[in-house]
Structures are given as C-alpha cells and as structure tokens.
Amino acid sequence: MTIAMQPLQLSHFQSLLLFALIISLAFGTLGRRQPIERLKYAAWSFAMFVLIAIALGWLMYPFSR
Amino acid sequence: MPDDTEGINREVQGDVGIEPAHATPATSDPHYAKHSGASEARAIATAIAGWLIPGMGHALLKMWGRAVTVLLTVAFLVYLGAGMRGNLFSPGGDDAFARLGYAADIGTGSLYYLARALESTGPDVSHADGDYGTRFLATAGVLNLLAALHAYEAARRRKA
Numbered sequence: 001m002t003i004a005m006q007p008l009q010l011s012h013f014q015s016l017l018l019f020a021l022i023i024s025l026a027f028g029t030l031g032r033r034q035p036i037e038r039l040k041y042a043a044w045s046f047a048m049f050v051l052i053a054i055a056l057g058w059l060m061y062p063f064s065r
Numbered sequence: 066m067p068d069d070t071e072g073i074n075r076e077v078q079g080d081v082g083i084e085p086a087h088a089t090p091a092t093s094d095p096h097y098a099k100h101s102g103a104s105e106a107r108a109i110a111t112a113i114a115g116w117l118i119p120g121m122g123h124a125l126l127k128m129w130g131r132a133v134t135v136l137l138t139v140a141f142l143v144y145l146g147a148g149m150r151g152n153l154f155s156p157g158g159d160d161a162f163a164r165l166g167y168a169a170d171i172g173t174g175s176l177y178y179l180a181r182a183l184e185s186t187g188p189d190v191s192h193a194d195g196d197y198g199t200r201f202l203a204t205a206g207v208l209n210l211l212a213a214l215h216a217y218e219a220a221r222r223r224k225a
Contacts, residue, residue: 005183008148008194015197018145019204022138026208029134030215 020049104221112217117174119209122216135212142205143176147183151198152190166199172206 010018028042115122120136123129147153154166171177180202189195 005148005185007150007186007189008145010149010194010197012193012197015149015194019197019201022142023204023208026134026138026212029131030212 016050016053020046020053024049108217108220111220112213115213115216116172116209119174119176119212122213123219126216126219128216128219131212131215135209139173139205139209139212140176142201142208143173143180144183146198146201146205147180149194149198149201150184150186150189151195151200151202152188153177153180153184153202166203169203169206172208172210173202174209176205176209 024042024046027045028038028040032038032041111122111125114125115135118136119139120132120134123132123135152166154163154170156167158164158167170180173180188199190199
C-alpha cells in the first residue's frame with residue numbers, strides 16, 4: 001500500500017527547530033512528572049539544542065571553505 | 066498538559082494486587098516469587114506493546130499524557146522523515162551502518178510500515194532534506210525505544 005505524499009521542503013534552520021521542538025517535548029514529558037517541571041525542562045532542552053547547534057555550526061564554519 | 070501519574074500511583078499504592086515498590090522483598094515467600102514473575106511478565110508485555118504501537122505502553126499504565134505525547138512525537142517524526150524522503154533501511158543490510166539504521170528504524174514498530182507506505186517515491190539523499198529525513202526516521206525509532214523502556218521501568222515501579 002502506498003500513500004501519495006508531497007515531498008517536504010524545509011530549510012536547514014527549519015529542520016533544526018522542528019527536530020529540537022519535537023525531541024524537547026518528548027524529553028520533557030518523559031523526564032518530569034509535574035506539568036510546570038515538564039515545561040521548564042522542555043524549554044531548557046529546546047534552548048540547548050538550538051544554541052549548541054548554532055555554536056557548532058560557527059565552530060565548523062572556518063573548515064567549510 | 067495533565068499530570069498523568071494517577072495510574073502508576075495507584076499501582077504503586079498496591080490496589081492492583083501487587084506489593085508496593087518500597088515493600089521488603091520476602092524472597093523465600095513463594096507468593097512473592099509468583100507476584101514478582103507476573104509483574105515482570107506484565108512489564109515486558111507493556112514494553113513490547115509500547116514498541117509496536119508508540120504510546121501504547123504508557124496507555125496501558127493509564128499515563129495518558131505521556132501516551133499521547135509519545136504517539137504524536139514519534140508519528141510526527143516519521144511523517145517528517147518520510148516527507149523529506151529520508152532513507153528507510155531494509156533488513157539484511159550490506160554493512161554495519163545499514164544494519165544499525167534498520168535497528169533504529171524498526172524501533173518505530175508499526176509506524177515503520179506506515180513510513181514505507183508514505184515514501185511512495187523512495188528515498189532521495191542527494192539533497193540535505195533527504196539526509197535530514199534519514200535522521201528524523203532513526204530518531205523516531207530510538208525515541209520510541211526510549212519510551213518503551215520508560216514504560217517498562219514504570220510498570221516495574223522503578224520510575225514514574
């Protein structure tokens with residue numbers, strides 16, 4: 001069985017944001033019990049994903065050319 | 066998001082016929098061994114259910130918030146990965162990377178076959194999108210395995 005699906009076109013940054021958002025939500029929900037703790041952990045995780053990815057991108061920038 | 070620990074808390078309190086987590090194990094007691102074996106079998110069944118259908122392990126433990134979140138996150142990652150035409154590995158790969166990729170992909174359980182159905186045009190990793198899609202699919206599998214392990218631990222009352 002196949003389902004017709006339009007290919008998704010996402011930029012690098014959009015992919016990064018989506019990935020970080022989804023994984024952070026899952027980490028927050030699985031890792032903490034109370035709603036407010038989950039929200040804090042998810043926000044912290046999301047920020048770390050994005051900031052570290054950008055930092056690594058800049059670190060690799062000199063070697064990209 | 067609602068606090069979904071009610072189900073596991075009720076279990077820990079022992080109203081389903083199983084000793085609470087803090088009870089001192091009486092290993093010489095045959096009733097303890099019987100209950101312990103049944104509890105372990107139930108925990109393994111919970112983990113397998115969680116692997117086959119993302120979120121089902123937590124749903125069986127009545128941890129509804131976690132069940133819904135696991136289902137939605139794994140399904141969305143699979144949808145994105147397939148939509149970005151990521152590489153969905155097949156069994157019997159030629160090298161270790163292909164076999165590891167398959168192990169990660171099959172971690173999504175039944176959604177592996179949904180991803181196969183969604184990728185009607187096959188993978189395309191000649192562009193960054195396809196490469197990212199491969200990572201999204203693998204992450205969905207590993208995340209679901211992590212959730213199944215969490216459900217297993219929760220069923221054994223080691224974690225909630």
